[in-house]
Amino acid sequence: MYDKEKFLGNSDYSKDIEFHLHSYTHPQTLEDEGPHILSKGDGIYVYDETGKRFIEGMSGLWCTSLGFSEKELVDTISEQLKKLPYYHSFAGKTANPAINLAEHLIKISPVPMSKVYFANSGSEANDSAIKMIWYYNLARGLPEKRKIISRKKGYHGVTLAAASLTGLPYAQNGFSLPLEFVRHTMTPDYFNEANKNESEEQFSDRLASELEDLILKEGPETVAAFFAEPVMGAGGVIIPPKSYFPKVQKVLEKYDVLLVADEVICGFGRTGNMWGSETFNIRPDIVTAAKALSSAYLPISAVIISEKVYGPIKDQANELGIFGHGYTYSAHPVCAAVAMKAQQIMIDRNIIANVKQLSKLFSERIQNIKNNSWFLSHSRSVGLIGAVEFGYEGNKKFDIKNKIAAKCAKIIQENGVILRALPGDIIGFCPPLIIKEKQINEMFDKIDIAFKSFDEMAIHLK
Numbered sequence: 471m472y473d474k475e476k477f478l479g480n481s482d483y484s485k486d487i488e489f490h491l492h493s494y495t496h497p498q499t500l501e502d503e504g505p506h507i508l509s510k511g512d513g514i515y516v517y518d519e520t521g522k523r524f525i526e527g528m529s530g531l532w533c534t535s536l537g538f539s540e541k542e543l544v545d546t547i548s549e550q551l552k553k554l555p556y557y558h559s560f561a562g563k564t565a566n567p568a569i570n571l572a573e574h575l576i577k578i579s580p581v582p583m584s585k586v587y588f589a590n591s592g593s594e595a596n597d598s599a600i601k602m603i604w605y606y607n608l609a610r611g612l613p614e615k616r617k618i619i620s621r622k623k624g625y626h627g628v629t630l631a632a633a634s635l636t637g638l639p640y641a642q643n644g645f646s647l648p649l650e651f652v653r654h655t656m657t658p659d660y661f662n663e664a665n666k667n668e669s670e671e672q673f674s675d676r677l678a679s680e681l682e683d684l685i686l687k688e689g690p691e692t693v694a695a696f697f698a699e700p701v702m703g704a705g706g707v708i709i710p711p712k713s714y715f716p717k718v719q720k721v722l723e724k725y726d727v728l729l730v731a732d733e734v735i736c737g738f739g740r741t742g743n744m745w746g747s748e749t750f751n752i753r754p755d756i757v758t759a760a761k762a763l764s765s766a767y768l769p770i771s772a773v774i775i776s777e778k779v780y781g782p783i784k785d786q787a788n789e790l791g792i793f794g795h796g797y798t799y800s801a802h803p804v805c806a807a808v809a810m811k812a813q814q815i816m817i818d819r820n821i822i823a824n825v826k827q828l829s830k831l832f833s834e835r836i837q838n839i840k841n842n843s844w845f846l847s848h849s850r851s852v853g854l855i856g857a858v859e860f861g862y863e864g865n866k867k868f869d870i871k872n873k874i875a876a877k878c879a880k881i882i883q884e885n886g887v888i889l890r891a892l893p894g895d896i897i898g899f900c901p902p903l904i905i906k907e908k909q910i911n912e913m914f915d916k917i918d919i920a921f922k923s924f925d926e927m928a929i930h931l932k
């Protein structure tokens with residue numbers, strides 16, 4: 471039982487502790503410290519209920535790319551609510567916002583695509599993609615071809631199937647996951663996983679050949695698809711070598727294994743192009759997208775499928791009488807309208823050009839933190855996503871029990887920037903894409919002060 475006395479002055483704290491089971495939260499810490507209640511947003515800033523202002527250096531959960539007070543998005547939501555607050559996409563029904571958004575996504579997709587399916591979250595998009603892949607293979611008379619390969623440290627969500635694809639123990643421990651159809655292959659983490667004197671090219675060759683061995687061991691007739699984030703986000707902002715995806719893709723094509731690009735974080739400008747697939751030379755059969763699709767103002771996600779995948783799905787559905795999949799809120803008109811507006815703003819305000827222009831400064835400031843901190847071993851970034859990794863004397867790791875990254879992220883937050891500690895003692899950076907040069911400097915000036923003050927503490931955490 472939590473200490474009620476401690477929170478007597480703030481009834482919201484007590485209510486939250488008493489009634490709300492939080493996502494990804496340590497329950498005892500919540501009971502001991504209470505929640506952090508945010509109450510207002512303005513551009514790249516958010517304010518908590520004490521009035522303290524923070525730069526949201528993670529865009530919430532890698533998602534609010536257009537910031538926290540975009541009036542055009544709010545107006546779009548309110549107009550659509552007045553016009554048609556809800557409709558569904560079952561039995562051939564739909565509403566105009568979903569039609570326009572589907573057309574737009576096909577127009578901007580990284581490779582020629584055929585159809586868009588709408589869901590409500592990244593997890594649901596990935597679950598839907600798996601079901602479609604199974605449906606597709608059944609339609610092709612390949613009922614055994616069901617196994618899905620993802621990567622260790624990959625993050626694909628938390629529903630039963632998506633959590634199984636996720637290659638992070640914290641999403642699986644205690645849930646008896648992963649489910650039996652999932653296999654995990656190596657992470658393209660050159661900094662930590664490369665052998666001594668191995669070039670990036672050789673490293674990519676090794677990973678592609680390990681993937682091929684896994685497919686052969688399982689039997690190619692049982693392997694349906696490979697899911698990958700262009701840049702692995704929650705697993706530690708792991709940026710693959712340029713040669714990685716082309717080599718992996720060759721292996722997948724050889725064994726008739728579909729490639730699903732999970733663009734839930736990378737999609738819509740994050741890496742400096744519209745899609746991570748463009749930045750990393752990926753030619754996906756299916757793309758899943760969410761988050762910045764609507765700048766997170768309302769929940770919506772998309773599964774974008776190629777004609778190669780759609781054709782058999784259509785034939786099978788004709789045979790069975792229906793494509794038997796659908797969420798009540800699929801293609802929700804208000805969510806679709808705000809997503810379309812977010813995409814329009816991306817174009818009208820040249821958001822990707824902003825990302826491209828600021829990525830050099832962003833990368834220099836991240837590198838600078840590393841150069842000035844003996845307790846950091848690596849820094850990396852692409853577009854406006856990056857990370858620093860804790861370690862010393864080359865790549866010696868701190869004892870994970872000391873949670874050095876989490877401790878440092880806490881100090882950074884006290885200094886006015888919200889960031890996130892990731893597994894492997896990594897701190898990620900993922901500011902809203904509307905950030906300006908001056909604000910990047912403001913953000914890193916605050917972070918620099920926090921890292922400096924952390925220097926002494928780090929010595930005791932070795």
Ligand SMILES: Cc1ncc(COP(=O)(O)O)c(C=O)c1O
Nearest residue numbers: 591592593625626627699734735
């Ligand atoms: C790459 C990736 N895929 C899927 C998901 C799951 O999305 P959601 O939390 O909307 O279910 C996330 C969430 O962070 C993600 O980063």
